[in-house]
Amino acid sequence: MTYRAEVFVTLKPVVNDPAGLTIKGGLHALGFDSVREVRAGKYLVLTLDADDEDQARSRVEEMTRQLLANAVIEDYRIELKVPSPSGGGQGGGLRT
Amino acid sequence: MNTGIVVFPGTWSDRDCAHALSDVLGQPARYVDHREERLDDLDLVILPGGFSYGDYLRCGAIARFAPVMEAVTDFANRGGLVLGICNGFQILQEARLLPGALLRNASCEFRCEWVNLRVEQCESAFTLDCRPGQVLRIPISHGEGNFFADPQTLEAIERNGQVVFRYCAPDGRVTAESNPNGSLGNIAGIANAHGNVVGLMPHPERACEDLLGSSDGLALFRSAIHALDRVAV
Numbered sequence: 001m002t003y004r005a006e007v008f009v010t011l012k013p014v015v016n017d018p019a020g021l022t023i024k025g026g027l028h029a030l031g032f033d034s035v036r037e038v039r040a041g042k043y044l045v046l047t048l049d050a051d052d053e054d055q056a057r058s059r060v061e062e063m064t065r066q067l068l069a070n071a072v073i074e075d076y077r078i079e080l081k082v083p084s085p086s087g088g089g090q091g092g093g094l095r096t
Numbered sequence: 097m098n099t100g101i102v103v104f105p106g107t108w109s110d111r112d113c114a115h116a117l118s119d120v121l122g123q124p125a126r127y128v129d130h131r132e133e134r135l136d137d138l139d140l141v142i143l144p145g146g147f148s149y150g151d152y153l154r155c156g157a158i159a160r161f162a163p164v165m166e167a168v169t170d171f172a173n174r175g176g177l178v179l180g181i182c183n184g185f186q187i188l189q190e191a192r193l194l195p196g197a198l199l200r201n202a203s204c205e206f207r208c209e210w211v212n213l214r215v216e217q218c219e220s221a222f223t224l225d226c227r228p229g230q231v232l233r234i235p236i237s238h239g240e241g242n243f244f245a246d247p248q249t250l251e252a253i254e255r256n257g258q259v260v261f262r263y264c265a266p267d268g269r270v271t272a273e274s275n276p277n278g279s280l281g282n283i284a285g286i287a288n289a290h291g292n293v294v295g296l297m298p299h300p301e302r303a304c305e306d307l308l309g310s311s312d313g314l315a316l317f318r319s320a321i322h323a324l325d326r327v328a329v
Contacts, residue, residue: 015244018204070154072197073244
């Protein structure tokens with residue numbers, strides 16, 4: 001089965017984020033004064049083969065721990081999209 | 097002192113290191129390909145600066161899994177001397193051979209300029225020849241050298257005397273103005289607990305000849321030579 005995993009990697013709240021601060025400054029310069037904070041991060045989309053959803057999830061978890069995120073400075077969140085059973089063949093719909 | 101200079105795809109300071117070791121100091125040095133698995137012939141391994149693997153994902157994150165890094169880790173754990181410069185420092189942290197991480201510069205700018213470094217401890221293999229408080233003038237060239245560690249780790253690094261270099265004013269005062277990248281505690285370089293592994297953002301190999309503006313960087317390489325002499329005695 002082919003799965004799609006979305007991995008969101010963000011700096012931990014205690015870690016200063018100069019890029020986020022700069023983006024916030026840009027938004028303020030455009031007049032979006034209501035913005036209190038911007039945190040910039042990474043968004044990775046993985047397409048992978050796995051026997052089932054549990055295996056796909058644990059593999060992506062392992063990949064993220066080993067390489068995609070650095071636990072010293074980053075947090076992560078994984079969203080797995082599994083093939084829809086009613087999708088009916090290739091290109092079938094995905095559900096979260 | 098037999099030195100190996102590790103070359104990853106995207107490393108750019110390998111030849112500067114070889115020039116400093118071979119031409120200036122007259123020490124044998126060879127390049128080590130990132131796919132090599134044996135470092136038995138070496139006394140010192142240098143991870144030079146650059147943009148290994150394009151700095152993709154995080155600086156040093158991909159290089160950390162290159163085949164040679166397993167050998168570098170074994171070499172370091174056996175007490176071999178390892179120096180990580182700039183991108184090499186980032187790789188050593190990703191490999192967990194040194195604590196902390198290096199974030200984007202607080203200014204969000206790439207900084208290429210001369211800085212002053214205060215030597216904080218003279219027990220590491222790369223500062224044996226220095227005096228405590230000595231100021232070294234060495235250039236930096238990086239966009240992500242903003243040293244970070246969580247409060248517990250930072251406290252431990254400070255307590256154990258693992259801070260080797262701090263950014264400072266020419267007279268040695270550690271000031272906010274002399275911090276080029278926002279590093280916590282003005283930290284420019286640290287050692288592991290044994291002092292045989294050191295990482296720093298500034299480039300000592302680019303400050304080894306007066307013609308280039310400073311020869312203060314020689315102190316690190318000469319210290320390594322003396323560290324090996326000590327072991328040999």
